[in-house]
Amino acid sequence: MSDLEIRELHDQREFVELYRLFDDIWHPEPGNPPVTVELMKVFSHTGSYVAGAYRDGELVGGSVGILASGGALHSHVTGALPGQGIGLPLKRHQRDWALARGITKISWTFDPLVRRNARFNLVKLGARPEEYLEDFYGVMADAINEGDRSDRLLAVWRLDEEAAPYPIEDATAGVAERDGMPVVGRADGPVVLVATPRDIETLRRENPEVGRAWRMALREVLGGLMGAGARVVAFTDRGEYVLKLSEGEQPG
Template sequence: MTDLAAEAAARGGVVIRELREFAEWERVYRLFDDIWHPEPGNAPVPMELLVAFSHTGGYVAGAFEGDALVGASVGFLAADRTLHSHVTGAVMGRGVGHALKLHQRAWCRERGLDRITWTFDPLVRRNAHFNLVKLGARPEAYLRSFYGVMVDAINEGDESDRLLAVWHLAEPPGGEAVAPAWPSALEAVDERPVVTAVRGPVVLVATPRDIETLRREDPAAAREWRLAVREALGGPLGQGARVTGFTTDGKYILNHR
């Protein structure tokens, strides 16, 4: 592993390694169940896929604090020298997720892969910040209702629009959140989305402060955010615009040039 991956694991107080035995894969299954609380039959990664991904050379790794599994990541090999990182879950606020991603990056580079892809909900601000700023990945496609309607404790029956993040491994990891210096095509007003008439070569697209709480407390407002971001971000991405960063106050930087 690289120095960056080792340093991140040390900061998080964990040891990260590949998992190769059935009992270890069962622990991953239980960890993901504890994080997402899915309905029966709707596991983020069924046991059969954990076995298959590991057996066929995919990435199945766990982060351990002593004997406790506190994070795990699962990915499979895809076309064009790519690993698709299907699921990563970890305890929050400890840097374990960051350490797992850097371990994953080092694993891919050792095998001559060029990039890692994954999907994430464009409404979850902390994930957008992590992916675009902490890691330096960039969204390259907006995937409408990618998994259908999801039924678990985090997604609360919402449609599963996703951004496809692409992490080019030849570039150094990490980015920077920048101050909002452009007009907003989508703003938050009293926690509700407001699409504006602003147009320009570079515009901002806001995200809700806490979409997971909003889904529970005000499903109608959460639905408004889904549709507004689908229009303000998904529409332009489908027409060739690019997301080039993320601001300090939680807005996508959308470049039409």
């Protein structure tokens, strides 16, 4: 990674370049960009986080975050060209930036169906989902989300805490996978496992009905349990969220 440079952006030309990179990644419909050049300018000018990752002088990734209430940073959008290995260095840069300003909490949203993102957020970074947000952005018109409902998990990365391993004992399968389909099961143990599809992006393109079935299954079980007070405490190698039910909780 010695050829990778990550730095804050302040110049209008840099904002335009990052806007174009995000456009190449998401291919949004006109009028629906992840973030505009004008907002990047405002965020940078008022002390929020706008950064770009450069490899051999070429912009290959970037991140935009907003100072939030409670002395936190909300990471609004982070994107990078595929195969560059930039995600982790970008988040580390964001972490260092926050800590240098006395900020110890970074939040962001992610699609609970995207298994690789869940593994990255929960396993590599040690962030934990703290809220299930149903249809948070409305229908998203871009090439990645394919018009799917925009249910999201709010991930919170507490920089002054370390996520400890959680033993999986007496677990029941709240959502399991069978022949590519979600199967809603029991959610009555002290620990509940919620499976994810192997590749939701491909499902959205090739079998949107199955993709919608996964969305509704996770909304019902993962969203329902979190809404009732269950905590996501881990993510398994098989691609399952691990939820610990609160004492006295009655799954429904």
